[in-house]
Amino acid sequence: MLRSVILAAARSPRVERLVETAPVTRDVVRRFVAGTSTDDALRATAELVKAGLAVTIDNLGEDTLTPEQAEATRDEYIRLLGALADAELTPAAEVSVKLSALGQRFDEKLAYDHARAICAAASAAATTVTLDMEDHATTDSTLDILNRLRVDFPTTGAVLQAHLRRTEGDCRELAGSGSRVRLCKGAYKEPETVAFQSRLDVDKSYVRSLNILMSGEGYPMLATHDPRLVAIGEDRAKWFDRSPDTFEFQMLYGIRPDEQARLADAGYTMRVYIPYGTEWYGYLMRRLAERPANVTFFARALASRK
Numbered sequence: 001m002l003r004s005v006i007l008a009a010a011r012s013p014r015v016e017r018l019v020e021t022a023p024v025t026r027d028v029v030r031r032f033v034a035g036t037s038t039d040d041a042l043r044a045t046a047e048l049v050k051a052g053l054a055v056t057i058d059n060l061g062e063d064t065l066t067p068e069q070a071e072a073t074r075d076e077y078i079r080l081l082g083a084l085a086d087a088e089l090t091p092a093a094e095v096s097v098k099l100s101a102l103g104q105r106f107d108e109k110l111a112y113d114h115a116r117a118i119c120a121a122a123s124a125a126a127t128t129v130t131l132d133m134e135d136h137a138t139t140d141s142t143l144d145i146l147n148r149l150r151v152d153f154p155t156t157g158a159v160l161q162a163h164l165r166r167t168e169g170d171c172r173e174l175a176g177s178g179s180r181v182r183l184c185k186g187a188y189k190e191p192e193t194v195a196f197q198s199r200l201d202v203d204k205s206y207v208r209s210l211n212i213l214m215s216g217e218g219y220p221m222l223a224t225h226d227p228r229l230v231a232i233g234e235d236r237a238k239w240f241d242r243s244p245d246t247f248e249f250q251m252l253y254g255i256r257p258d259e260q261a262r263l264a265d266a267g268y269t270m271r272v273y274i275p276y277g278t279e280w281y282g283y284l285m286r287r288l289a290e291r292p293a294n295v296t297f298f299a300r301a302l303a304s305r306k
């Protein structure tokens with residue numbers, strides 16, 4: 001219920017204005033977002049890479065409505081990739097891209113062309129791109145664009161969401177050799193017709209999907225903070241005889257940093273998803289929807305007006 005309310009608020013311009021102008025919002029945002037500028041992203045990346053972690057960087061923004069905005073997002077990614085290479089932070093750092101930020105909602109071809117330009121810049125910077133997955137209405141289009149990008153940029157990563165009923169089938173399709181697939185639970189509110197609604201069903205779907213990916217020939221990227229699922233990931237790596245360089249764990253910036261360090265120290269690749277930029281509202285609201293404790297944290301901060 002609370003989750004639905006927050007996810008609805010994530011799409012409300014009125015609530016957005018209210019949250020953005022609240023005096024303490026900055027402190028809350030800072031916990032989950034590296035900052036607003038390219039330099040902020042580079043600083044956070046350098047710190048984590050120095051500590052032995054890998055990184056994927058997301059320039060915040062989604063549901064872009066104009067070609068100019070889409071072009072600006074493309075240019076920012078290209079600038080970021082150049083700066084990462086100059087700072088010798090690749091290949092430890094890659095980038096995560098939302099196709100809706102590149103114009104997918106109003107011009108799929110434009111989004112494909114921009115994504116292709118970003119993949120080319122990533123390749124020149126000795127790294128790669130993962131295409132974030134958004135709501136279920138975009139899944140087919142995103143997977144179609146992924147397959148086209150992989151013709152020339154085969155390391156381009158996919159994201160599959162365990163809460164969608166179709167995901168086991170998509171895992172089978174994408175478990176082939178060299179295929180990088182991030183498996184997450186799914187952050188968007190979806191109808192019962194296409195998505196499991198209970199936490200238990202989503203978790204069970206995650207485990208079935210994880211089994212398919214870990215027993216396949218691709219490169220699974222297990223994106224979760226859930227201790228039970230991390231333990232199952234470690235267990236399946238042993239069961240399917242996977243060495244640590246054939247899969248990885250992923251978590252979000254600011255969430256369970258001690259566990260991130262533990263997994264890296266244990267010899268796994270642990271990749272941290274670092275969001276940066278001014279368009280943090282939708283991202284922050286999805287994080288709040290995931291965890292009641294985060295809402296309490298935010299509400300207390302708002303009430304204290306410090």
Ligand SMILES: Cc1cc2nc3c(=O)[nH]c(=O)nc-3n(C[C@H](O)[C@H](O)[C@H](O)COP(=O)(O)OP(=O)(O)OC[C@H]3O[C@@H](n4cnc5c(N)ncnc54)[C@H](O)[C@@H]3O)c2cc1C
Pocket residue numbers: 131132133134159161182184185186187188223224225226227250251252255256272273290291
């Ligand atoms: C790297 C990465 C990339 C992602 N990319 C996408 C994407 O492209 N598309 C998409 O839809 N979603 C994406 N997500 C979000 C994902 O779908 C989930 O919404 C999000 O990860 C929350 O699910 P969870 O698996 O972490 O478990 P949850 O069900 O949120 O939490 C399970 C358990 O994990 C522990 N836990 C969770 N948060 C905390 C915390 N703050 N502190 C301590 N313990 C905690 C608790 O024990 C909790 O009970 C991504 C997530 C990650 C990590």
